[in-house]
Amino acid sequence: MESILEIDNLHTGYGKIPVLWGVSLRVEKGSITALIGSNGAGKTTTLRAIVGVLPTWKGRIVFMGEDVTKTPSYLRVEKGIVLVPEGRGIFPQMTVYENLLMGAFNRRARSKIGDSLERVFNIFPRLKERLNQKAGTLSGGEQQMLAIARGLMALPKLLMVDEASLGLAPKLAIEIMELIKRIREEEGISILVVEQNVHYALNIADYAYVLETGRIRMEGPANEIAKNPEIIRAYLGMH
Numbered sequence: 001m002e003s004i005l006e007i008d009n010l011h012t013g014y015g016k017i018p019v020l021w022g023v024s025l026r027v028e029k030g031s032i033t034a035l036i037g038s039n040g041a042g043k044t045t046t047l048r049a050i051v052g053v054l055p056t057w058k059g060r061i062v063f064m065g066e067d068v069t070k071t072p073s074y075l076r077v078e079k080g081i082v083l084v085p086e087g088r089g090i091f092p093q094m095t096v097y098e099n100l101l102m103g104a105f106n107r108r109a110r111s112k113i114g115d116s117l118e119r120v121f122n123i124f125p126r127l128k129e130r131l132n133q134k135a136g137t138l139s140g141g142e143q144q145m146l147a148i149a150r151g152l153m154a155l156p157k158l159l160m161v162d163e164a165s166l167g168l169a170p171k172l173a174i175e176i177m178e179l180i181k182r183i184r185e186e187e188g189i190s191i192l193v194v195e196q197n198v199h200y201a202l203n204i205a206d207y208a209y210v211l212e213t214g215r216i217r218m219e220g221p222a223n224e225i226a227k228n229p230e231i232i233r234a235y236l237g238m239h
Helices: 043-051 073-079 096-103 113-123 125-129 140-153 170-187 198-204 222-227 229-234
Strands: 003-014 017-028 032-036 058-063 081-084 158-162 190-195 207-212 215-221
Touching: 003 043, 003 190, 017 032, 017 043, 017 058, 017 190, 017 207, 017 215, 032 043, 032 170, 032 198, 043 073, 043 081, 043 158, 043 190, 073 081, 081 140, 096 113, 096 140, 113 125, 113 140, 113 170, 125 140, 140 158, 140 170, 170 190, 170 198, 190 198, 198 222, 207 222, 215 222, 222 229
Parallel strands: 032 190, 032 207, 081 158, 158 190
Antiparallel strands: 003 017, 003 058, 207 215
């Protein structure tokens, strides 16, 4: 299969403190890839480096065959790399509609706002019902839906979702994961999911990477990783 994203030997961190030590991974076109690991493993740091918020100290990031290692963050978004951040990052005082419009800020997305809204409402009908409601008054699950929907408004070719299940009741978390799966199926968007809840992530992913203290410890088809005794002992025993 053709890959949409390839990361080769990525080193980065904060200030002078290294967090990632030679991370290599790839996301196949049209797939859901999971990056799993415990808190502090470097999962969010990886996503920040891919979208260009953190500089690459060493290594290469290739998106759709183009080296984007030194490309500014806003241009990466323009090219189709979109991050739904951990903690949702919605604007609580703005309405659902205004939040969605904020997602369509890049040039490519601005010209297709009408179409994008239609697609978003098809996947998240609840947001259509709450269009003029302030985002801060939505439930946790609805806020997470809004964060993902806002990401879709930017017309991603690669959608990266950071900790979608965080703070949600199990039933809601499963619903969000099913919606992520649906986005891939209906929109054909490649998705990179970062999750602390390994069970949820492996359930929807095609392929998975296990990150431990800034290094890839293991990789393979998600269903095989889910059966790995080490993974079961380290992560799945908790759920």
